[in-house]
Amino acid sequence: MFDELTQKLDKVFRRLRGMGILSETNIHNALRDVRRVLLESDVNLKVARDFLARVQERAVGQEVIGSVSPAQQVIKIIFDEMVELLGGESARLLVSPRPPTVYMVVGLQGSGKTTFCAKLGLHLKTKGRRPLLVAADLQRPAAQEQLEILAESIGVTVFREKANRAPDACEAAMDYARRNSLDPVIIDTAGRLHIDQVLMAELEEIQQRLSPAEILFVADSMTGQDAVNSAKAFYDKLQFSGAILTKLDGDARGGAALSIRAVTQQPIKFISTGEKLDALEVFHPSRMASRILGKGDVVSLVEKAQEAIDQEEAEKLEQKLRKREFDFEDFLSQLRQLKKMGPLAGMLEMIPGMAGRLKDVKVDEGALRRIEAIILSMTLEERRNPKVLNGSRRRRIARGSGTRVQDINRLVEQYQQMRRMLKNFKGGGPGMLRRMMKAP
């Protein structure tokens, strides 16, 4: 699927290679194919549309970089944007200030709530907690027995009472947890359709009576377009604080993850990846994004694209250096590159002939941000032709970047020192700088 997508995009962009910028028309055409892929992965139609509008916005006007195909360039934007939408970082479970912490597990029938409860119980037990599993599914035949058997197999206490109403059973479970100092309390509720008013009201009652630290919405990764409707309905009623995606050991792409995230803004906290009770993993947005887009190796492809983009910039810089055109713009872009690559001092030391000659150009990581701010406060003319930097300009730049005039003076001095150095520094042959930057 992903290879197919890459090929399709390559076709769309072929004429573009090596010239011009990504235009609205050709990106639009390309994104139509991407939309198909997203729909095949069960991303909701509307969510996909909004998502691609954002991608388009970011992509239009970007310069086409010669050494990376425009298709790869666009895919990188799609990937980055998707990771961001999926939540960037992995989220953690919340804990109540007053124990026991309650985790309430809700969802549609057959999404995998009971199994997830047991998995969560085991997960917390291995972290040294003493969880209590509460069998509050009084609807499905033998649901309580199921939780009981699972709890027994992992050595976690289970609370089960022949109550008539789930909220009463939950309250009794809380007493039990307090008496036996069990914490946290994990509540397995009955599966229900989001349009079932009576059962949804029951969940609300449990929420009000127990004030859970987290309400976790369990969703089947095979869910299609309807994921937005059920997630939204559950969210509107309960404001759940996190989602769980189950059955990811199958081959469903899991576009539902994107849909759920988009309509509720709540993080996906765990994914469930197998029948064994230890098959629970923390959610990783980037892995999910590559899954939705097609294959596992999309990440490496994206990395390759990034590397190519970096190389491209390095090559440009190298050419400028040869022509002695090195200005603050280049300085800025080089700083940013270096920032990505780790400690700056180490980098500079690696430049042949420069070791030990840059004592005055000591730049710590924190100063990088300041330098960036200073350069960003310069006009384009000032960046390209630093000779114009007179006193009044320097004062303005200092004010704009929140620094002092001395800082500006020092930076200009460093820049000039660097230029002088580069004049003396000849060669290494073509690609020298690129190779240098590729070194760790």
Place this chain on the structure above:
Amino acid sequence: MGIFSRIKKGFSKTREALSEKMGAVFKPGRKIDDELLAELEEVLLSSDVGWETTDELLSRLKDAAKEDRGKTEPEELMRQVIASLLGEAEAATEPADNNEKPRVILVVGVNGTGKTTTIGKLAHYYRQQNKNVMLVAGDTFRAAAIEQLKIWAERTGCQMVSSMHGADAAAVVYDGFESAINRGMDYLIADTAGRLHTKSNLMKELEKVARVLKKKRETAPHEVLLVLDATTGQNGLVQAKEFTRAIPITGLVLTKIDGTAKGGILLSISRTLNVPVKFVGFGEGLDDLAVFDADTFAAGLLGDKETLESS
């Protein structure tokens, strides 16, 4: 309550959700043009029909419209197109020999689609027809699956054969088959463990179940029903394909259609695999199962109130 009025009940939510959209697409007096097709495409895609089948349906609609020369309302044409696509699958499957007793129905599917609940309803359905039904607890994997089936057996007054948790599923089903033959049952309905179609060892287990049944009688299992959750997206087609590779599916059961999901993926499945939809499930009660009817489904998908109310 008749079968159709029960389907109607099941589809009512779907209808409410969709009829608004469809109503907008098929406003009276509209012609089948690019604009209408684009809107229709949207409705179908957001019902999980999937790209390929949506393209197919739209091109069939265009052809039908050309031939029809504006005599029929676009909405009615679309309904016909959907129903005919579903009907083709039905026509392609030969009805199995009905006289043999017991008829063995094997119920399969991925985890959490509602296999056990469907078996309870199926048992009730046949019990209503005064048939002798036996259940066999072939799900020996999931905790308390046997207990769950047992409760359904008690509710429906069926006999049940089971073994212990962790026992060999094929052996249990085989025992059930023998016992059903000996006791002159009309139907034997076998539960199986939910399994993701990507787990090859579990799919092999299913092959084995079919093999041991065949050892007893070449004609068994007479029916293999794949239970599919109506909320399932495009993976439903992959599931159906993979299950068919392990064990030929004779019919689909679409469950949980009382939610807002439309179950559009079954159009893709019956188109690609020529497997008819046999039943639909819509609730947790014994009666919440109905024989699938292509016209009613198409009407439900399109929000056609007249067909639904007259049936």
